[in-house]
Structures are given as structure tokens and as C-alpha cells.
Amino acid sequence: MNKVDNTRELIIQTSLALFNKKGYSQTSIQDIMKATGLPKGAIYRRFENKNEIAIASFEYSVSIIWNHFFEATKSKVTATDKLIAMCHIYKDAVNNPPVDGGCPLLNTAIETDFGFPELHDKAAEAHNHTLIIIQSIIDEGIRSKEFLQDVDSYSLASFLFSTIEGAVMASRLSLNNEHMLHSIGQISILLQHYSEKN
């Protein structure tokens, strides 16, 4: 049995909020030392450099989001209810997102668009995996005849996630969650359209 390295966990969990708020380029090892209360040696014994902490923190952040998705959907029966419940994890994007500082996938995608290609690739993988999770719920709804049989599940999954990510940006920018609620409302209408019995 592997012993859990609590110090490593502390570094990751403390850093992910710093990275998600200030960005990778603006967060220094000194910031991480200050926030964790650890000396430099305790950090460098566990991570070769800041980039290695950034990648581990990003992967941990994404696992938090997926865990929120899982928790939000597990008690829901219909595909529509599951999809709307997933959207709701960002219903208070302004003050209480699953990871402090907004959506780590969105923030990382934007910050690493020119630079830090290794982390950009991790964000692209996480985006792809998230679409697969959403698509599987839509496919379930098609199989159970909740949705019309000609619904393009990948297209709908891509659209749903883009809408939520854009609404996180809009809500946080305007300090007003109404943008997230408007997007969820319009998504509900589209899902209803796809479940109309013709």
C-alpha cells in the first residue's frame, strides 16, 4: 500500500486555487511557499519545477469538476435532468464555482493558447474527455427514446459544454450569474425541443 504524501497533496491543493485565480505565469514558487507555509526544499523534493506543479494541479482541478458532475447527476433519472444538473454546478459561477477562480479548463485553455504546450495538451485532453461524458448521457437519452432518434449527440455535447464555458466567462465578467441562468434556460428549451414526441 502506498503511503499518501500529505505534503504533496497540500502543495497541489493550495496551488490549484492560486493558478486558477492568478494564472500560471503570474504565480511564483514564492507564492506557493507562502500559501502552503512550506520551505522551498519541501516543494522541490516533490516537483522538479513550477510547470510540474501546474500540470498536477490542473489534473486535480479537472478531477474536482468531474466529481461535481458525477455527484450532480447520480440521483437524476432522465438524460435531460442529468444534463441540466451538470450545468448547475456552475449556477453560482461568480461566487462559488467548484474550483475557486472559475473554470480551470477555460482559464487554462485561454492562458496556454500561446505557450506552455504541455499544459495546453492536457487541457485539450480534458475537454475531449468531458465531451465524451456529456455525449454518453445524451446517447443514453436517445436509446431510451427520451430524445428524438436523429439527435447528433456529439454535436449537442460540444455545444452544451461551449455554452456553459462561455456563460462562466460572461457571469464572472459581469459579476452576475444571470448569464449562466439564461444559458441554462435556453439549453432546457432546446432539450425540450429534442424530446418532443413527433
Place this chain on the structure above:
Amino acid sequence: MNKVDNTRELIIQTSLALFNKKGYSQTSIQDIMKATGLPKGAIYRRFENKNEIAIASFEYSVSIIWNHFFEATKSKVTATDKLIAMCHIYKDAVNNPPVDGGCPLLNTAIETDFGFPELHDKAAEAHNHTLIIIQSIIDEGIRSKEFLQDVDSYSLASFLFSTIEGAVMASRLSLNNEHMLHSIGQISILLQHYSEKN
């Protein structure tokens, strides 16, 4: 008649691509000197500091986007065609967005979420103004009875812009414009739903 300061224009137009790609914090006055070929004095005679260049560059970037919106919609007759034409300005978000480096509103919103509050406020204003432009097109479609009378034009405008912004992120992250095209396709279906004659 005011004489146009060509050097000021050169600084703004060169800087906006640097800022939109590398971000504000990662772009230095030295980068701007190198890209414009201007000495430091020529820059500081026109701008007090980097932040002042950033704000002028952001405002210029947003005017480019709005101009693309205007050009894309002016020959369209229906509200639906105008809204879809607006979305299409980002149809090649990966390789040929209206401003090199992706959407300046999205990039600026994310980068200034914690820090540079003056620019964050400018981005929030630009977001708000963009929604008013989109809402006015939807209201036109309601008045002309192209859309159903109970469509909530502000909610739909907020949703449309969030979707496009999220799809810019998704397309650029995955280096694949299919995400933008999927979002435009789903938006088209929703607009069609809103124009069904009941």
C-alpha cells in the same frame, strides 16, 4: 481637423495582437518596441504606461469585432440570417479570427478576472454593449413576427454570445473549428424552433 497620429495608431494596432496572443502580463514595453520598431521615447510620449496601451488596444480590438458584426449582417434581411452571420465571423476561430489570437473579449475577461480592474471593467462594458447589439436584432425579429412573440430577447442574446465565446475557446483549444460549427448548428435549430408558426 485633428491630424491623425500615425505612430499612435501603429502602437495600438501592433500591440493588440501581442496582447491578444501573449496576454497583458506577458507583453512588455520591450516587446512593443521590437514589434513596432519604435524607440521607447516614441511610445512614452503617447502613452503614460503599458496599461494605457492595453486599454486603447482592447478598445480598438472590440471595435474590429463590432465592425465585423456590422459587415457580416448588413446584407442580411431576416433576424435569423443576421444572427447566424454574426456567429460566422468566428467560423475559423482556429486560424483566422477577426483579431489574431482569438476573441479579445474572452481573453481579456479571463486574464483580468483577478487583477487590472480598469481593463476588466472595459471588458464588462464591451460584453454588455455586444448583448445590446444582439438583442436589438432579436427584437427586430420579434416585431416583424419572424420570431414568436414570447421570446425573451435578452436571455437569448446572452445565451448566443456565451455559446459563441465558449465555442471559440473549444475550437482553439482542440485546433478544430468543428466545435464552432456544432454550436452554430445548434443555435440554428433553436432559432428555427423560435420561428415556428404555432
